Amino acid sequence: MNKWLTIVLCIGLPLAVGGVSAYVTVQNIQNWYPGLAKPFFNPPNTVFGPVWTALYILMGVSFYLLLREPSSEKKKQAILLFFIQLVLNFWWSILFFRFHWIGIAFIDIVLLWLFIILMIRQFYRVSGKAANLQWPYLAWVSFANVLNAAIWYLNH
Incomplete structure (x- = not known):
């Protein structure tokens, strides 16, 4: 497959996943979410879109780098973990x-x-560059874990 088409598809896949989930939830983000009690460290809503867009792009580039590697069982496992996450x-x-x-x-x-x-651990077994692009994603989801837990606690 053409290199540029592969790059576009690899980046487009996570962006599409994020776009569809955003489309399905946007009304609740605007109407329901503002009414929830939130912790002091909750970022403004304007932060989420750009951060997730950047993370989805990094995810796609990482996936592209992984796909460029030779076929192997480790690569197949890495691809599976990518899709599960x-x-x-x-x-x-x-x-x-x-x-x-x-x-x-x-x-x-x-x-x-x-x-x-x-996924990061398995990516390292195939491509260190692909794995390293996932660290910002892990950092943001770590923060999102704490935020989700705090919102659940405050509204339970």
Whole structure:
């Protein structure tokens, strides 16, 4: 496949996942979320879009770097972990914003955090560059874990 088409598809995939989950939840973000009690460290809503966009782009570049590596069992496992974390990422927004299941969303984001760690570890076995691009994602999801837990506590 053409190199540039592969790059576009690799970056487009996580951006599409984020875009669909944002589209499905945007009304609740505007109407329901502002009414929740939030901790003092909750960032303004304007921070989330740019941060997630940057993270989805990094995720896509990382995935592209992984796909460029020779076929191997380690690479197949890394791809599987990439898709598992992407599914967990997608469902977090739906669970939290669409269904208002803050506690279930917390379970999802903890699983997401664990699968990001597993993904990074497996990416390292295939491509250190691809793995290193995932550190900002892990850092942000670590923060999001704490934020989700605090919102659940404050509104439970």
